[in-house]
Amino acid sequence: MRKIVLVDDDEPIRDIFQIVFKDSGYALTNLENGDKIINNELDTPDLFILDKQISGTNGLDVCRFIKKNEKYKRVPVIMLSASPDIENLAKDAGADEALPKPFSLKQLRALVSKYIPGQP
């Protein structure tokens, strides 16, 4: 089963992702912060979805860590943010995609299937 890791400190978002990806054929891991990633406690997933603004190490730095880390660096990263300039920031941090908040369910699904083709 393909694994998606979401890092967002906003509980409703995590709840929505849980609803959306339940029974979807994807295994979703919801994280409040990037500590597990930085501490290498996480198995390599198929997709990271990071919110830019999270407590502790922010999303952009987590992304930079991922893109330098041997274990994770080939995993695509989608950066979520309410900041209007997220596209440039995400690009700078090495993210593969930026998804400005708010977004539609349709947009989210399209991006996920873009980076994890064939499934579900």
Add this chain to the structure above:
Amino acid sequence: MLSTIYLMDKSMEETRLLINNPGHFLQAVTDIMSEIVTIIALPSGDILYTNRPSFRFQTHPDDLPAMQAWYQRLATLGDNGKITTEYRVSNDNGDLIYLSAQGRIFQRDNTNTPTHALIVAQDLTEQKKAGLEILRLERHERDQSFLSSITKDLVELKNMTDAMEELGEKIANYFQVPWCTFTELTDDPETGVFSYGWNDSNSPSLNGTYRRQDLWIAGQATDGAAAEVIVTCDTQSDPRLNAATFAALGIGSYIAVPLAREGKFRFLHSITDTKPRQWRDDEIRLMQDLATRIWSRVERARVEEALKKSEQKYRAIFNSINEGFTLLEVLFDTEDNACDILIHDANPAQNRVDGVQAIIGKRVREILPDIEQKWIDRYAKVVRTGEPEHFEDWSEANHRWYEVNASRVGGPGSPLVTIVYNDINDRKTTEEALRNSEALLASVFKVSPVGLGLADATGKYLLLNDEMRRFLPTGLMPSKDDERSSRWIAYNPDGSAIERHDYPGIRALRGEPVPPFTEMLYADDDGNKIWTKISSIPIRNEKDEITGVVTVLTDIDELKRTAEALQDSERQLKQLIRQKDDFIGTASHELKTPVTSMKMYADIVQERLDELGDKGDSDLLSKLNAQIDRLTSLINHLLDTTRISEGQLKLALERIDIKELLTERIEEISRITNHHFVLQAQDRSTILADRERIGQVITNLLSNAVKYSPKGTTITITSRADNDGVTVSVRDEGYGIPEKDVSKVFDRFFRVSANNMDTFPGMGLGLYITDQIVHKHGGTIAVKSKEGVGSTFTFTLPDKIK
């Protein structure tokens, strides 16, 4: 004879009785007679008897021949015959006695020849003396009348030569001489010239040039002894003279009166006779009088001649000068106050200068009744002091300015004044105008609130006004004033301090370019800091050398402090705005998070309703979603606005096809409205721009058009490209914008405030953001609108962003 009369009055008888002794009787009679009774012997004349035995008679030699003849005649008379004569005798004292004698035969001898005669003589001496005096007086009177007649002639003397010849004849006749000459002497000590003179027809003219030593006695008729009259009674026997010279000229005697001018022998007046002559004192005196009068007249004539010449010169000047020239007499009243002026003479220019005609012989008060007393007083002062006056003054009567030179003619007491004057009205008026404008400038200069100064090449101020002096009490440039230069700090525009040797004034003196205004901080005596603004420019002479500097100083302290306060409040304001923007940014960012969740939940619910086939509830959720999108859009606008005001709007440039972008955005919006969209776009109009932002611009303009035009109307979009870039227009058929608002539609938070606008909610940020994005691309945006017809928004983007 009295006794004879007495005898005749008595009867002969009585007389005979009385005379007993005829001898005694006769003796007694002759004793008491005043007459001198003498009996003489004839024809000798010897005195036999006299009643004045004390007399020693001696007939005057001059009268002797006459007396001899008288005696002879007496001898021829009969007994009763008597004759009278006058003669002179001398007594023992030598006194000359004049006698009038009557004689008759007194006794005859046998042959009847008279032997004795009786002479009765009266002493006429007293009478004679009185007679001589009369003669002398008469002669004196005649001399005086002659003198006055000559004097009268002299008065009428016109031509010197003729008149002198006339006078010469008169004088010669009067003295009964053949020559009368007038000699003028030059400075040559050797010669003399007989200039004028008269000679009778028998005598040659004596006019000519003579050697002085030949004619005149050495030592006489020289400068030192000019006053001594030379009298010669006989040239041939006078030992002082060269007899031969005079013999050759036929001159026997003369009187010559020399006269001097200023101590120099100049003139000689002579009468000359051919014969020797005993010149009487009165003749000599008369000659002296004549010579003096003639000489003084000659002198006067000479002065008059000179005067006439100078008068002619004076006249020529008088008539030709351009200045008015008048001769005035100041008139004084009985209390010696100057009361009027009589005009004696005026030159032709006078009328031209003062415009008053025919003034000669008139009084000033008659010609110019309004004349001010000061003019009369001025000339009266010249009369009183004799000091010339030169002045300029305003004449109220002529209503003009005059320049006047006044001087007294003649000595003290003369009331005559000449004035030379000129009309200087034009000059004065100009001067006055100049003075007024200078005074005006000076007062402006003085009271100017701006400090003004003119310094010389050494940096010392020659001229500085009050304001300038407030800052430069020593009158030296700050850079040149060692003691006070520490009071000044000059600043560059960037706030760095300027070195003392680069202060504006010193740079101007060096001929270097000086920034128009340099701010300098000045510390006054109390240590207060005052901000000033200083500007200096060099002054150059015709050789282009710098001779000085003009400096303008403005006290900008208050301004500066106001500006600083303003800057402070602006800083505070900016900070507030930034805080506000930060707040809006944070708030909108935070708002987005729940909005995202809301949108997602709605999407999830809608999906489920769609799966269940619940069409009605799905539509409701669609509307909810649309409202969430609208909320998102508002939040995005707020975010954009804060980013623009912070200058954080960044462009991601790429080559975009504007037609494609337009098509995309029109499709997007057409899904949510039933307006008609017409796109007229050129193919292949690409441009370098930020796709997302320009898309935002297009969407904003389309939304705006939709928002402000009725449903079902057409919105026309045109696009054309040329070498300079792309121009896009969005035209609606909407309500239009009131004219007063057209210029404000791009302002931040501006909303058209018409009554019906409540139906068009919004924050007034869309067009502001649109305008900012277009400008960030180096483009322009404009709107044309007409109420009730519609609006057209047009933006142009250049192909290359500078």
